[in-house]
Amino acid sequence: MPKLLIFAGTTEGRTLLEALSRSIRESGIHIYACVATEYGRAVIPSGLEHITLRTGRMTEEEMTLFMAEHQFDLVIDTTHPYARLVSENIRAACTRSGCEYIRLLRMCSMPEVGEKAEGQKQGSDESCLFFKDHESAAEYLNHTSGNVLLTIGSKELVKYTEVKGYRQRLFPRVLPMPEVLEGCYELGFSGKQLICMQGPFSTELNTAFIRQIQAKYLVTKDSGEVGGFFEKQAAAQLTGAKLLVIGRIGEEEGISLEVLMAFLEKTYGIALRSEEPRNLGSWFPLFTNISGKEIVVVGAGRIAKRRIQTLLHFNCRVRVIAVSALDEVAALADQSKIKLQLKTFHPGDIVGTDYVLAATDSREVNQEIYEQCRENGIPVNVANEKEKSDFYFPGIIRKKGVTVGVTAEGKNHALAKKATRAIARWLDTGLEEDE
Ligand SMILES: C[C@@]1(CC(=O)O)c2cc3[nH]c(cc4nc(cc5[nH]c(cc(n2)[C@H]1CCC(=O)O)[C@@](C)(CC(=O)O)[C@@H]5CCC(=O)O)C(CC(=O)O)=C4CCC(=O)O)c(CCC(=O)O)c3CC(=O)O
């Protein structure tokens, strides 16, 4: 069973210990934590499970003995950046006792992890690789094919011109500044490869970029800045792109908390970000009988079409109001499956109906529909503003006598889509296997 030692005493140390205590319950991993003073001990919440606390300053000798006795797989140093001497002692004791050392910093680099982890391809799916510098990441990319989203800024881009076919494969995302763009052009990157936009980037936007350029790799620095890394990691996971993480050389070597968590997850299977049982939100999956009810859909574009097609499986009456309709929607009207009114929305259009879907491409019109529904007490769904929806339109699967409605709590629509697809596949194959 893996054994980790953490030199705590800082906020990061405490955060890490709390996260570890929550997530290692069933993993069999044991954690030892050292704090130098009683004060340091007091900062750490009492009763953390699976964590043995040791209080008291240690000399380098004592640390070496302690480490040798326990044979730790990994020693994580989260002591204060100013406590240089302590860090030096821990580092030396690790070398002498043969334990692997990682320095956690607020804003710094990660060479040791890089070197170690590059070779560490055992276990999981290699969906995340760690590199000590840009050169080694570029070298790695040279042995691969497929497009790459580079989110490392512009200063280090030159190192990636070593990648064969970089003019076609690499898509740098850089700041929208004339001098940055000029630099990119000088390196041989052309307009269709460049994404010029200032962050922060959400998971959704990262996901969209990866999909747009069909990236198989996403390269990121360990920027150490909160926000940014997890969004990239999540987008990589959602799209199946491989995440390459590169360390930074700072005044002192070390890695950020985010990257440390990703590393622990990959190396020891500790899912550090599965927090306390989450509040499931207020969206209760109510299955309601809409047989014979009328649903007015305003708009007959891409989204309205998708939803109308779904609704038609549920024995309700669909009335569509739109200035213009997609051919498929018009065809449904021709076959008398729906009623289509080709006109501009008018407030009186929804009076007396049962449900309304506002799915025009105009924010103002959708807002007007929403207000009319509120006035008339009609449940409404507003496709461009979830806050205005009385009910969500979930991802729907209906097969093998089972009906499933999927929501990602309104927080990640791409995830709702992905989960819907996955559940549909499972219903096709997994249902029988489980019997
Ligand atoms: C909350 C919810 C409320 C509701 O509309 O009922 C909602 C809201 C919004 N979606 C938006 C965008 C996208 N939604 C999808 C996809 C789906 N969205 C669906 C449901 C829901 N979408 C409801 C609960 C979902 C949840 O819990 O997350 C699915 C499941 C069912 C269906 O739509 O049929 C369907 C999967 C269908 C499938 O499996 O194929 C895609 C991808 C795509 O279309 O391919 C995109 C573009 C990419 C992106 O943004 O992620 C926007 C921004 C609009 C804008 O920018 O103007 C809002 C508004 C907002 O967030 O406020």
Ligand SMILES: NC(=O)C1=CN([C@@H]2O[C@H](COP(=O)(O)OP(=O)(O)OC[C@H]3O[C@@H](n4cnc5c(N)ncnc54)[C@H](O)[C@@H]3O)[C@@H](O)[C@H]2O)C=CC1
């Ligand atoms: N919830 C979701 O899953 C998603 C929602 N959206 C949102 O859904 C909405 C619709 O998107 P799309 O279908 O792609 O748009 P679209 O441009 O394909 O269709 C718009 C439809 O609205 C109609 N329309 C516009 N003004 C009208 C008016 N005054 N009266 C009657 N009809 C009117 C048009 O004739 C057209 O049929 C947008 O607000 C978009 O932001 C987009 C992606 C996913």
